Amino acid sequence: MIRTYIFIEPPGGNLSSREKAGKGLLQYPCKTMSFQIGPIVVDPPVVLAPMAGVTNAPFRRLCREFGAGLYVSEMIGARSLVERSEKTMALARFDIDEMPRSIQLYGTDPGALGEAVAFLVEDLGVDHIDMNFGCPMGKVTRHGGGAALPWKTNLFRSVVRAAVDNAGDVPVTVKFRRGIDEEHLTFIETGLIAEEEGVAAIALHARTARQLYSGEADWSAICELKEAVTTVPVLGNGDIWTADDGLAMMSSTGCDGVVVGRGCLGRPWLFRDLADVLAGRQPQAPPNLGEVGQIMIRHAGLLVDHFAEETGLLLFRKHPSWYLKGFPAVPMLRDAFARVNSIDELTVLVSRLDPDVPFPEEANRMVRGHSRGPRPVRLPQGFLEDREAGHVTDKAEQVVSGG
Numbered sequence: 001m002i003r004t005y006i007f008i009e010p011p012g013g014n015l016s017s018r019e020k021a022g023k024g025l026l027q028y029p030c031k032t033m034s035f036q037i038g039p040i041v042v043d044p045p046v047v048l049a050p051m052a053g054v055t056n057a058p059f060r061r062l063c064r065e066f067g068a069g070l071y072v073s074e075m076i077g078a079r080s081l082v083e084r085s086e087k088t089m090a091l092a093r094f095d096i097d098e099m100p101r102s103i104q105l106y107g108t109d110p111g112a113l114g115e116a117v118a119f120l121v122e123d124l125g126v127d128h129i130d131m132n133f134g135c136p137m138g139k140v141t142r143h144g145g146g147a148a149l150p151w152k153t154n155l156f157r158s159v160v161r162a163a164v165d166n167a168g169d170v171p172v173t174v175k176f177r178r179g180i181d182e183e184h185l186t187f188i189e190t191g192l193i194a195e196e197e198g199v200a201a202i203a204l205h206a207r208t209a210r211q212l213y214s215g216e217a218d219w220s221a222i223c224e225l226k227e228a229v230t231t232v233p234v235l236g237n238g239d240i241w242t243a244d245d246g247l248a249m250m251s252s253t254g255c256d257g258v259v260v261g262r263g264c265l266g267r268p269w270l271f272r273d274l275a276d277v278l279a280g281r282q283p284q285a286p287p288n289l290g291e292v293g294q295i296m297i298r299h300a301g302l303l304v305d306h307f308a309e310e311t312g313l314l315l316f317r318k319h320p321s322w323y324l325k326g327f328p329a330v331p332m333l334r335d336a337f338a339r340v341n342s343i344d345e346l347t348v349l350v351s352r353l354d355p356d357v358p359f360p361e362e363a364n365r366m367v368r369g370h371s372r373g374p375r376p377v378r379l380p381q382g383f384l385e386d387r388e389a390g391h392v393t394d395k396a397e398q399v400v401s402g403g
Contacts, residue, residue, distance in 0.1 A: 033278050035233040035256040037200040038171030040100050040128060042070045044278040045257030046246065046271060047203070048264065049175075049237060050075050050104040050132070051369070053315065057095045058302035062295075063264065067271035070102055075132050078107030078116035092124060093306075100127035104175075106135070108145045108155070108392050110162035117166040126170060131163055133176040133190070136209035142378035144392030147177045147209035150190040152389055160197040171200035175237070175259070178221050180377050181210035184384065187221055191229045203235035203259050212373025213262070222253040235259050241365045243273035243283050250278075262369035266322025268295065286364075289327055290355025296323050296337075300346050313340055326363020329353065 034043030046069035048055060053074070060071040073091065080088040094101045103126050107113035120126045133156070135146030150156045163172045174194045179185035191202050204225050206217035217238025226234045236249045237259035246258040264270045273283040287295065299319060303312035320337035333352060340346045380392065 033250075033257075035201070035235075037070075037128060037173055037233065038169065040070070040171065042257060044069055044275045045235075045250075046070070046274045046278070047235060047257060047259045048072055048271075049259045049261035050130070051261060051265075053318070054265065054369075056091075056303075056306070056315070057093055057098065058299070058306045058312075059268075060098065061095055061302055062299050063268045063271050064098075066269050067273075067275040069271055069275070070100070070128070071098075072128075072130050073103040075104045075106050075135070078105055078113045079109070081105075081116040081119060082112050092120075095306075101125065102128040102130065104130040104132050105163070106132045106140075106145070107159060107163075108143075108149060110158045113159055114162035114166040117163050117172075121167055121170050129163065129167055129170060129172050130203075131160065131172065131174045133174055134205050136177065136212050136373075136377070138378040141209060142380065144380050144383060148180060148377065148379055148383065149392065150176055150186045151180060151184060151384065151387060152392065153189065153193065154388055155391060156190065157193050157197060160194055160199060164198040172198075173201040173203065174199050175203040175205065177205045178208045178218065180379070180384075181208050187225055188228050191225050191234070195229050195232055199232060201233040201235060201256075202229060203237055205237040205259075207238055209377045210374050212375055213370040214373030219249055219253050222249070222255050226254045226256075233257060237261065239263075240270075243270065243277040246274050247277050262367070265368040266319060266325060267364070267368075268299075286359035286361075288355060288359060289329075289353050289357035292323055292327075292359070293350035293353050293355065296320060297343070297346055297350060300340075300343055304343060309342065313342065313346075316340070316346075322368045325366050325368055326360040327357060 033045050034041055035045045036042065044067070048060065048063055048069065048071040050072045051074070055072065055074050063071055076088050076091050081092070092103060103120060105116060107116060117129060120129060133147065133150050137146065140146035141148040144152070160174060176187065176190050178187045187204055194202050204222050206219055206221045219236065222234070222236040233256035235257045236253055236255040240246050240249065240258050240260045241263040249255060249258055260270060269287060276283040296319070300313060300316045303316050306312065307315065317338050317340065321334065324334060324337070333349060336349055340349065
């Protein structure tokens, strides 16, 4: 695809594309963009990042209603999938009309990973498998998994090879971070190994595991990776809070697409905005408070339909604070939204909001979701001393879901 970008340069300023995005100085590309993983054309080139407890089938449906792209499930553990864990099988559920069926898989043992991939392909009929090598949480890294695993180059290669070999024609992609910390960066080597082993695309969260979700993502690392990996699409992840951020990332790094995580929490219309700007269109006006309220009711209804009322509303309760962030809502109402017990109760609460309050533009960049970090990475004893080890502790396989 041809990519043409136009920037408005302010007088006397040399701003980066990220700074231009923050000041609303970006204009939009002249051509629609897309990328391809195996037989799947991702148009617009936008991917929903898996987030534990969030990117379930109802949330994926809600996001799909706002715009096309690729919507990946919550992360599931390979070992627990092989053992047919009830919780894992529930996480692997798709809507009946969900296409493509995209799932993120975690594993550290090539044998279990290969068996899990074969089951996903042959029994569950998935269309795309994304592998998680980016989780920075201590419960995962302290056993050598997640964002720590790429340090073990031989093991990383074996795990990726097992997935690709057992996936057949189903494309496998990988997502990882810059490295463990600034002294132990692995992203170029990790990307090249994944490319050699036949993955269909790679995605880089441009933070280290030590950063967790703090500070700014280092978009220059995405640029470096794109220059190093030349035969498969390279996607960027980190600090996509607005559609202009997505455009800025693609402009400044040359990456083939963007992966959106925390930016869509309470803002599922971000996918509509991204589709607009990447097709050269001016994005639509953001919803006012009344429209946001209706989106909340829709979201809660989808969760109840999928999980039944008690579980669905329990899962919903984390979302109102994200939807309402930046709006001058009454604190008492915020508390009530966080305890909602029925769709009727939610509808009454929404009716008490002033529907004409406009969306506060500054709210787009208010952090939602994880904000922890930086923090030393928890690793097994002696983990950094040997990069050639072919395995990690068996406890690394006990993860059911991550995030």
